[in-house]
Amino acid sequence: MIDNGLLVQMILGALLGLSVYLPMAAGQLSLATPAFYAVGGTLAALLSTQGNAQSAISLWAVLGEMLLAGCLTAGLALLVGLPVLRLRGIYLAIATIALVEIVRVAILNLPFTGGAAGIFGIPQPFQKPFGYVLFSGALLAVCGWLFQRLEASRLGRSMAAIRDDELASRCMGIHTTRVKLTAFLASAVLAGITGVIAAHYLNTWNARQGSFDVAITTLAFVILGGSRSWLGPVIGGLLLTALPELLRPVGDLRLVLFGLVILLGPVFFPQGLITPALLERLGRWKP
Amino acid sequence: MSGQASAAPLLELRQISRQFGGLQALSEVSFQVEQGEIFGLIGPNGAGKTTLFNLLSGVTPASNGTIHWRGQAMQGLSPDRHNRLGIARTFQNLRLFTGLSVLENVLVALHRQPQGGKLDALLNSSRFRRRQSELRERALQLLEELGLADQAHRQASGLAYGDRRRLEIARALATAPALLLLDEPAAGMNPREKEQLCELLAQLRQRHQLTLVVIEHHVPLLMQLCQRLAVLDFGRLIALGTPEQIQRDPRVIEAYLGGSR
Numbered sequence: 093m094i095d096n097g098l099l100v101q102m103i104l105g106a107l108l109g110l111s112v113y114l115p116m117a118a119g120q121l122s123l124a125t126p127a128f129y130a131v132g133g134t135l136a137a138l139l140s141t142q143g144n145a146q147s148a149i150s151l152w153a154v155l156g157e158m159l160l161a162g163c164l165t166a167g168l169a170l171l172v173g174l175p176v177l178r179l180r181g182i183y184l185a186i187a188t189i190a191l192v193e194i195v196r197v198a199i200l201n202l203p204f205t206g207g208a209a210g211i212f213g214i215p216q217p218f219q220k221p222f223g224y225v226l227f228s229g230a231l232l233a234v235c236g237w238l239f240q241r242l243e244a245s246r247l248g249r250s251m252a253a254i255r256d257d258e259l260a261s262r263c264m265g266i267h268t269t270r271v272k273l274t275a276f277l278a279s280a281v282l283a284g285i286t287g288v289i290a291a292h293y294l295n296t297w298n299a300r301q302g303s304f305d306v307a308i309t310t311l312a313f314v315i316l317g318g319s320r321s322w323l324g325p326v327i328g329g330l331l332l333t334a335l336p337e338l339l340r341p342v343g344d345l346r347l348v349l350f351g352l353v354i355l356l357g358p359v360f361f362p363q364g365l366i367t368p369a370l371l372e373r374l375g376r377w378k379p
Numbered sequence: 380m381s382g383q384a385s386a387a388p389l390l391e392l393r394q395i396s397r398q399f400g401g402l403q404a405l406s407e408v409s410f411q412v413e414q415g416e417i418f419g420l421i422g423p424n425g426a427g428k429t430t431l432f433n434l435l436s437g438v439t440p441a442s443n444g445t446i447h448w449r450g451q452a453m454q455g456l457s458p459d460r461h462n463r464l465g466i467a468r469t470f471q472n473l474r475l476f477t478g479l480s481v482l483e484n485v486l487v488a489l490h491r492q493p494q495g496g497k498l499d500a501l502l503n504s505s506r507f508r509r510r511q512s513e514l515r516e517r518a519l520q521l522l523e524e525l526g527l528a529d530q531a532h533r534q535a536s537g538l539a540y541g542d543r544r545r546l547e548i549a550r551a552l553a554t555a556p557a558l559l560l561l562d563e564p565a566a567g568m569n570p571r572e573k574e575q576l577c578e579l580l581a582q583l584r585q586r587h588q589l590t591l592v593v594i595e596h597h598v599p600l601l602m603q604l605c606q607r608l609a610v611l612d613f614g615r616l617i618a619l620g621t622p623e624q625i626q627r628d629p630r631v632i633e634a635y636l637g638g639s640r
Contacts, residue, residue, distance in 0.1 A: 238501075244511075245500045246490050253476045253487040260474035263436055264488045265462030265554050320478075 096221035103228040105333030109313035109325030114279035119255035123307040124188035127195040128280040130302025132161035132287025137211040137297040149215040158285040165284030200299040210298025239322035316357040318364020387450030395444035419601035422611035437461035467556035469547040477536035485518035488553035
């Protein structure tokens with residue numbers, strides 16, 4: 093039932109879930125992930141369709157695009173993050189939704205991004221989906237390792253402290269603005285490079301890739317998966333991306349079922365599927 | 380006023396005022412706290428004690444007046460800057476990191492200690508692990524001093540009330556302060572615990588070379604603990620002196636017992 097094509101999308105979902113999780117681990121409800129995802133995807137689409145149209149692109153070129161997308165989204169996140177991270181809670185969420193809208197409308201209307209139809213014929217670095225599975229899977233593995241290290245380090249501890257009580261963190265001498273900005277930057281970079289991979293994999297890119305819907309879906313990855321450990325958004329991203337496809341046999345009812353899962357998930361698993369207690373039982377994840 | 384750094388008091392408030400809208404929470408409060416002193420702050424509810432702590436820890440800025448730290452004016456500094464200068468505090472209504480374990484609460488506050496290198500952290504090198512286990516040792520030692528070592532791995536939200544108060548002190552101590560501001564450290568403790576806390580604070584001051592400023596409603600505890608006291612009433616400093624002086628001060632008696640105003 094799960095073919096390589098779906099597997100790629102699931103892994104991309106997990107990466108986006110991690111991107112939403114990062115600011116949330118520092119107590120910041122940011123929904124900006126689709127904006128940076130769209131910037132990364134558009135950048136890759138523009139760069140790789142320049143000049144004479146090719147059907148293939150070297151892996152090195154894709155890695156170069158990822159590097160550029162990382163720099164661009166980091167710069168944008170720095171610019172946006174400094175003023176926006178002064179907001180708290182729902183106000184931050186609204187400001188980041190505004191960012192998503194601004195980026196979407198910009199991509200829709202800029203003269204070189206193909207309007208509503210978008211950009212077509214984005215060249216492929218891999219001939220088969222399996223190549224993408226390996227590539228994005230490797231990226232997910234690296235991310236998992238980095239997140240595991242993060243949670244055992246000072247930065248991860250400071251983020252957890254800010255999530256619990258920002259004022260107390262400041263009074264303990266933690267430079268909370270810097271910590272929150274770091275989390276926001278990392279989140280943006282991760283979304284940006286995920287966008288690069290997605291653009292090549294999907295072969296086409298348009299403004300709808302980074303819409304408000306994506307913000308809500310990726311938020312659901314974290315809510316359902318659990319926001320207390322990086323494993324939560326990974327599991328949430330994998331499951332919730334797969335679910336609509338796995339439910340395809342039931343026809344349009346699948347959308348209702350999908351909605352039910354998102355609705356009932358928090359009722360039965362208020363802390364998400366992956367909870368600290370579960371990890372405690374699994375033992376080896378927490379030091 | 381002497382400008383010499385060596386002669387300057389550790390903390391000096393000069394004509395500190397703070398308004399909240401039409402409310403005058405503090406008006407023209409001035410006093411000094413000397414190095415090594417245990418300084419008490421008392422006053423009826425709403426006298427401005429916690430507001431004063433918020434000013435001293437950078438949480439709220441003063442409307443007027445300046446606060447000097449080791450002879451230097453601290454103006455417009457953020458709470459984290461205040462902490463880095465050596466001022467740590469506890470909170471009257473407990474602000475622990477409740478999602479973290481008792482040990483992690485202290486570890487968070489040890490963030491300015493060397494961590495063993497960023498690259499080492501990434502690679503989980505033996506240097507990093509050694510350094511982290513040293514930090515855990517240090518945190519455990521602080522917990523030991525406050526009698527919380529046996530609860531190190533419990534979640535902070537699961538602690539008894541008195542233990543939470545002590546964890547707040549351990550966490551503040553972990554930032555290696557010179558001045559510790561304690562906002563009602565004995566609140567909710569029984570008389571025996573209060574007695575123990577008193578001894579503990581005296582010990583901690585010795586061991587960590589601390590200067591303490593303590594807000595407390597339980598006046599006998601302060602009388603026993605402090606060298607000097609300041610009394611606030613409706614935002615004004617109405618008395619300043621040794622416990623004996625304070626006890627005899629007619630304005631203090633009036634503020635506490637009421638009188639013909």
